[in-house]
Amino acid sequence: xxxxxxxxxxxxxxxxxxxxxxxxxxxxxxxxxxxxxxxxxxxxxxxxxxxxxxxxxxxxxxxxxxxxxxxxxxxxxxxxxxxxxxxxxxxxxxxxxxxxxxxxxxxxxxxxxxxxxxxxxxxxxxxxxxxxxxxxxxxxxxxxxxxxxxxxxxxxxxxxxxxxxxxxxxxxxxxxxxxxxxxxxxxxxxxxxxxxxxxxxxxxxxxxxxxxxxxxxxxxxxxxxxxxxxxxxxxxxxxxxxxxxxx
Amino acid sequence: xxxxxxxxxxxxxxxxxxxxxxxxxxxxxxxxxxxxxxxxxxxxxxxxxxxxxxxxxxxxxxxxxxxxxxxxxxxxxxx
Numbered sequence: 001x002x003x004x005x006x007x008x009x010x011x012x013x014x015x016x017x018x019x020x021x022x023x024x025x026x027x028x029x030x031x032x033x034x035x036x037x038x039x040x041x042x043x044x045x046x047x048x049x050x051x052x053x054x055x056x057x058x059x060x061x062x063x064x065x066x067x068x069x070x071x072x073x074x075x076x077x078x079x080x081x082x083x084x085x086x087x088x089x090x091x092x093x094x095x096x097x098x099x100x101x102x103x104x105x106x107x108x109x110x111x112x113x114x115x116x117x118x119x120x121x122x123x124x125x126x127x128x129x130x131x132x133x134x135x136x137x138x139x140x141x142x143x144x145x146x147x148x149x150x151x152x153x154x155x156x157x158x159x160x161x162x163x164x165x166x167x168x169x170x171x172x173x174x175x176x177x178x179x180x181x182x183x184x185x186x187x188x189x190x191x192x193x194x195x196x197x198x199x200x201x202x203x204x205x206x207x208x209x210x211x212x213x214x215x216x217x218x219x220x221x222x223x224x225x226x227x228x229x230x231x232x233x234x235x236x237x238x239x240x241x242x243x244x245x246x247x
Numbered sequence: 248x249x250x251x252x253x254x255x256x257x258x259x260x261x262x263x264x265x266x267x268x269x270x271x272x273x274x275x276x277x278x279x280x281x282x283x284x285x286x287x288x289x290x291x292x293x294x295x296x297x298x299x300x301x302x303x304x305x306x307x308x309x310x311x312x313x314x315x316x317x318x319x320x321x322x323x324x325x326x
Contacts, residue, residue: 127290127293130286130290172286175284175286176286
């Protein structure tokens with residue numbers, strides 16, 4: 001099954017975790033991949049796995065919080081590939097703390113990467129996609145952006161922002177044949193959730209009807225659907241991949 | 248030089264709006280004649296900024312309604 005044969009995708013935060021899984025899944029479906037990350041040390045690991053799928057891989061080192069960086073990254077992309085079909089805004093960080101204990105720095109850092117980063121990503125790919133009159137943008141949100149989560153004021157606000165941004169971008173870009181959707185993961189087994197305390201883990205599992213954490217591949221499958229031909233009539237939507245946690 | 252600006256602007260608009268350059272005159276109105284929407288105008292302004300290496304503010308951009316006004320704006324900015 002090569003539903004994305006001949007397509008090209010730019011994935012931010014592709015070094016590890018969900019970003020790597022997305023890059024691999026889109027590669028398996030036939031797309032050539034550019035993996036973007038702020039550090040290049042683990043990007044080549046993703047690259048090697050992507051190339052094993054028989055597609056091209058372009059590593060790009062860039063900071064999503066800096067628009068000029070992202071513009072240059074898209075320039076590198078369009079030089080290497082003929083079109084820019086799929087953009088996955090996945091790069092994200094956490095700096096958890098209770099609201100009353102959260103520093104200004106931790107607030108800003110998370111908003112900057114998770115929300116401004118998505119804005120910069122969309123803005124950077126919007127023009128080439130508008131010219132093509134086609135494109136798929138998939139933003140990685142989170143269910144905590146819909147229901148909140150104690151200890152994640154910054155993260156939940158950033159992800160709620162991503163959901164609103166997704167809907168606005170969907171409205172603005174629909175006239176140019178560009179679909180903009182979001183995937184909202186619940187608790188997914190990654191380095192980010194490995195840091196959870198035993199207590200937090202137990203409490204999280206109690207809220208999930210499937211009573212287990214999801215895998216990065218579960219998120220990647222939803223992204224592949226939104227990036228592929230079967231979702232052409234979807235835009236401005238949020239698909240929750242959370243084991244039924246939020247309904 | 249002036250005619251050069253005119254030619255470049257018209258060819259840009261013709262390409263962007265997918266119309267025959269011969270049908271574009273100074274009086275051609277972006278919205279009424281070329282059916283431009285706000286996204287078309289935003290794109291066109293960015294194209295003009297890149298082509299002529301200048302910056303057009305949102306306020307100035309809003310005043311551009313016809314092809315002639317776009318040409319005039321660029322000629323004046325270049326002086």
